[in-house]
Amino acid sequence: MRSRIVHIASNTFREAVRDRVLYNLIGFALLLSGAAVLVGQISIDIEKLVVINLGLTAVSLFGVVIAIFIGIGLVSKEIEKRTLYTVLSRPVRRWEFIVGKFFGLSGTLVVNTFFMAIGVFAALFYVSHKFVKADGLILVALYFIVLEFLIIVSLALLFSSFSSPLLSAVFAFSLFVIGSFAEDLRNFARMAHGISGWLATAAAYLVPNFSAFNVISSIAHEQPVAAQLVLQNTLYALFYAATALSGAVLIFQHRDLK
Amino acid sequence: MAAIEILGLSKTYMIGFWRKRPKCALHPLQLTVEEGEIFGFLGPNGAGKTTTLKLLMGLVSPSAGSARILGHDWLDPEIKAQIGFLPEQPYFYDHLTAHELLEYYGQLSGVPAKNRKRRVEEVLHQVGLRDIRGVQLRKFSKGMLQRIGIAQAILHDPRLVFFDEPMSGLDPMGRREVRDLMEQLKAAGKTVFFSTHILSDAEALCDRVAIIHRGELRGVGAVAELTSGVQGKVEVIWQGTQIPASLKALGADCYVTGDTVRAVFLENQQDAAIDALRRERLRLIAVTPVRTSLEDYFVEKLRRAETTAGRTA
Numbered sequence: 001m002r003s004r005i006v007h008i009a010s011n012t013f014r015e016a017v018r019d020r021v022l023y024n025l026i027g028f029a030l031l032l033s034g035a036a037v038l039v040g041q042i043s044i045d046i047e048k049l050v051v052i053n054l055g056l057t058a059v060s061l062f063g064v065v066i067a068i069f070i071g072i073g074l075v076s077k078e079i080e081k082r083t084l085y086t087v088l089s090r091p092v093r094r095w096e097f098i099v100g101k102f103f104g105l106s107g108t109l110v111v112n113t114f115f116m117a118i119g120v121f122a123a124l125f126y127v128s129h130k131f132v133k134a135d136g137l138i139l140v141a142l143y144f145i146v147l148e149f150l151i152i153v154s155l156a157l158l159f160s161s162f163s164s165p166l167l168s169a170v171f172a173f174s175l176f177v178i179g180s181f182a183e184d185l186r187n188f189a190r191m192a193h194g195i196s197g198w199l200a201t202a203a204a205y206l207v208p209n210f211s212a213f214n215v216i217s218s219i220a221h222e223q224p225v226a227a228q229l230v231l232q233n234t235l236y237a238l239f240y241a242a243t244a245l246s247g248a249v250l251i252f253q254h255r256d257l258k
Numbered sequence: 259m260a261a262i263e264i265l266g267l268s269k270t271y272m273i274g275f276w277r278k279r280p281k282c283a284l285h286p287l288q289l290t291v292e293e294g295e296i297f298g299f300l301g302p303n304g305a306g307k308t309t310t311l312k313l314l315m316g317l318v319s320p321s322a323g324s325a326r327i328l329g330h331d332w333l334d335p336e337i338k339a340q341i342g343f344l345p346e347q348p349y350f351y352d353h354l355t356a357h358e359l360l361e362y363y364g365q366l367s368g369v370p371a372k373n374r375k376r377r378v379e380e381v382l383h384q385v386g387l388r389d390i391r392g393v394q395l396r397k398f399s400k401g402m403l404q405r406i407g408i409a410q411a412i413l414h415d416p417r418l419v420f421f422d423e424p425m426s427g428l429d430p431m432g433r434r435e436v437r438d439l440m441e442q443l444k445a446a447g448k449t450v451f452f453s454t455h456i457l458s459d460a461e462a463l464c465d466r467v468a469i470i471h472r473g474e475l476r477g478v479g480a481v482a483e484l485t486s487g488v489q490g491k492v493e494v495i496w497q498g499t500q501i502p503a504s505l506k507a508l509g510a511d512c513y514v515t516g517d518t519v520r521a522v523f524l525e526n527q528q529d530a531a532i533d534a535l536r537r538e539r540l541r542l543i544a545v546t547p548v549r550t551s552l553e554d555y556f557v558e559k560l561r562r563a564e565t566t567a568g569r570t571a
Contacts (some may be wrong), residue, residue, distance in 0.1 A: 007365040011351070018353040081349045086410055089315045089343035090366045091335045256271075256318040 004092055005100040012104020013111075016070050025062050025069075026112060032058035033119040037126055047127040052138065052220040055120035060145045060216070062116070063109055064176055067149050070108070071156025072168035074101045075248075079257055088257070095249040102157055102245055109149040117142050134222040140230065144213040147237035151208045152176060154244035161252040178203075179210035208240055259329055261418050261449040262291040266323035267313050283309040284473045286323055291451055291466075293328075293417075296444050298460035298467035299453040300556060306473040307453035308346055311422050315343055328418060339368050342411035346422040346453075348403060352396035356387060356406055359395060360413055367414035381409040386435055400427040408436065412443070419443060421452035425459055437463055461552040469559050476559045484555050490525040491548040494532070497541040504534040522548060 036054035037047075075098070078084040087097060117138075124135065155175055159168035178185070182204060189200035213233055215225050266286040272278040284306045291297045301307050312318045314325060316333050325332035328340055350359055360378040369377055382388070385405040390398075398406065404427045411419055424440075425433045440450050440463055454460055460467050461481055468478040477484060496519055501512045505521065508531060512521040523531050528545065535542050 004366055007362060011354075011362050014358075015351060015353050082345060082347075083349055083351055085312075085315070085317060085345040086343065086348065086350070086363065086407075087366065088317060089338060089341065089345075090363065090414075091338045091368065092366055093335055254319070257312070258271075258318070 004096050005103065008087075008092070008097055008100025009102075009104035009107060012074065012101050013107050016105060016108040019070065025066050026116065029058045029062035029116050030119040032062075033116070033123045037123050048124065049220045051123050051127050052120070053216060055123055056138065056141050056145070056216045056219075059113060059116045059120060059142065060148065060214075063113060063145060063149050064152055066112060067105065067109055067152040068156050068169055068172045068176070071105055071153050072160050072165045072172060074105060074157055075160040075252065076163070076165050076168065079255075082257075084257060094253050098157060098161070098245065098249050098252055102153060102241075105153050106150055109153065110146055113142060113146055113149070137219045137222065137225065140225045141215050141219045143230070144215055144233055147233055148210055148213045150237050150241045151179075151210075151244070154241040154248070155208070158244045158248040158251070161248040161255065175207055176210065179208040180214070181211065182207055182209040183211040209236070212236070259293055260290045260326070261293040261295075261328060262289070262297075262314070262451060263326040264289040264310075264314070264323070265325060267310070267320050267325055268322045269309050269313060269318060270321045282473055284313070285475075287470075287475055289468055289475065289478065291449060293449050294444065294447055295465040296440055296450045296463050297452070298464035299451065299470065300455065300457065300460055300467055300552075301453075301470040302455055302560065305470045307470060308422055309473070310470070311343075311345075311420055311453060314420065315341075339414065340417045342414065342416035342419040344407045344411040344419075344421045344424055347426060348407035350395050350403065350406060350410075353394060355392055355394055356382060356390050356398075356409075359406065360410060363410045364413055369414050377413060377415075381413050384412070384439065385409045386432070401429060401432055404428055405432070408439065412439075416448070418449045418451070421450065423454055424452055425454065425456055433459070457553045457556055467552070469556060471560055471563050474563075476563055477555075481552050484552070491522050492525055492528045492531075493520060493522050493544070493546045493548050494528070494535075495520050495543040495546075496535050497543055500538070500540065502534050502538045502540070504537070505531060508534075518543060 033051075033055040036051045036058075039050050039054060078087075084097075088094065120138065121131075121135075124138075125131065152172065156168060156172045159171045163171070185200065185204040185207065186209075189197060189204045192200045212229070215229075219225070264287050266288060267284065268282070268286040269284040270280045270282045273281045287310060299307050299310065309318070313320050314327070314332060327337055330337040351362075354362065357378055360381065361374060364374045364377060382390070385408050387402065387405050387409070390402075395403065395406065404424070408421070408424060411421065421440075424436050428436060437459065440452070443450050464481060466478065466480050467484065469476045497517060498519060499514050499517060501514075501519060501521075505512070508523060508527050510521040510523045510527070510531070512519055521531070525547075532542065532545065
């Protein structure tokens, strides 16, 4: 069972790595990190702040685009192209397929993040000519970005298990945008009353709270991140991804492959 | 032991967007395929062949019924290690090379790592694909993809192989090779279940066939058994260019070639035709039975089904 998941994951990884779109997006992200150096040079005294802010935002945004772009096709493309037939006619359970796909794309994103992070650190070194202890906090921000990717990949898989790639992309991207403002939504829910209050509260807690993962700005200002937040975000991301993935498995389990 | 026992499997899809209505793709199907035979599943396009195969592979869920494959429940994932499946017009991960794809499928089917490379080479050789190392599947022709499809179906040395339209996209040489391959599988004790609408392939290969039309089973049996029930024909050749009126009255098609006439009659008209030739003092050259083909049986079955459907409507 475990080996089948590993094989599906490594095939997904190989497929993503051979996709030209991936390289275009990584290229853009690195370009943006490079641009941060230029912007930093015209921002007197805050070069480092600009480089960290722009660089990490690029890593996050392009990672999200890759997660959605590749994630939405993981199941629907396999059904559409009928590549799934020759996989599911083997001793492969449908849940193993979904979980394998999840790990494959998540692994791809971790590797991408690693390479994009090298770009950010290179840009940082270029403007400050040295690394200080506080720069280590960037790793925490990168860790949170990866946790964010896990949630997005699981959501993309969930949508991909029952709708078309286009609709899946719309749903996943909308949730990413709404989730980035989840804190504001929660504040609004606290102020609202009656049915709208109930609805706002339900929506606020149902959408993924991506705002909790965004520590880029505070890290750029060299503010430490509480260990409690790291634990909280880790547990939240794992729980949310596992729930979305379970939903994807449940739907996919009963789906007819026409 | 039966290789496949289909116990009333049926499938009804709901179609339409707003007002959903049921459409029956497969009526309850009862069918048994014995181990070691080549079984042909015949029917025109849209008859329900692919739906049956998808149900057996667990790719769609049945509306009713069940099946047993090699003595186990057909949905037991572990039994799939002993099954090979070639879908209709197969499509594969086009970023992979043939070797990578087969390696991947070998991993999923549980082919031991130490044998995998050798087995991949063997099946590629068996399906006639050589010198393709390093070429991604996106560059493969339709016929080559069909061969890869067959290779992946037999890669793990399954006891039972399902082929959905295996000759599709192949040139005459390729079709001959696939026929030979199926015979090799049978000789090795494997069971082959294949769907086709090319009747000559079925006639040449199958121990038994089943005919399906509009989701309903119309007949099952050995080819010789099935065709024996069809009204036979005889070909009568005589010298001359004259076609007596009494022969024309029998409704036969007559062809004059040089100084001979050839006519095909129903078997029960043979005596009447010969008597008529004697009366006209024409010289009889030959009377030859025309072999009833599977195609005749198939066409008659479908025609009967159409007539019944027309009457019901």
